[in-house]
Amino acid sequence: MLVQDVMRFPVITVGPxxxxxxxxxxxxxxxxxxxxxxxxxxxxxxxxxxDIRLATSHLNPKGPCPGCAQVGEVMTREVVTAHPLDPVEEAARVMRERKIGCLPVLEDGALVGIVTGIDLLDALLKLTGVTEPSGRLEVRLPDRVGELFRLTGFLAKRGVNIHSLLSYPEDGDVVRAVVRVNTLETHLLAEGLRQEGFEVLWPPKKPW
Structure with a gap:
């Protein structure tokens, strides 16, 4: 998913x-x-x-109208931007590192959109498949070639369609895979996975 898939446009702007x-x-x-x-x-x-609240609160209330100051006097001039073809995860990384709430999107110097933290949260929901009816599996795998293939092969043999699959490394040479599937009967799948030697984290094993 790219920034152009989640950015908002046209953009509401002001002059300095x-x-x-x-x-x-x-x-x-x-x-x-x-x-x-x-x-x-x-x-x-x-x-x-x-910015506006801070600027008006610091102005002398007995002086000229605080709200009459101009945008150009208090705006941030060094703007961090994104490109429409940037991956959304790169935009999220930049916003997190810079501790900013949005990225104007520029293409050939022209403002073509804006992406905010809410837009990136919406993208995360889509990437994880939670916007569609689905079941959730979470499995810890050894970090080696073929393990994800073994997991997806298990699901394919049981006629289970994968809506989304996200994985990320953990300490100790293991990978955690979060899978959204087209069935709510995930407890049955989890038991089958455990019988095949998979370490299933979710859904938890039933006590009976």
């Missing part, structure tokens, strides 16, 4: 000369938290609802 009050009203009206700042067709910054 817009007041903080106007920008905040736009955020509330549209139900969003981030506004890319555009000037002459170029992305020059980004401002968030948090």
């Amino acid at each position: 000369g817009v007041t903080l009050e106007e920008a905040y009203r736009l955020l509330l009206e549209k139900g969003i938290r981030h506004l890319p700042v555009m000037e002459e067709g170029r992305l020059v910054g980004i401002i968030t609802d948090r």
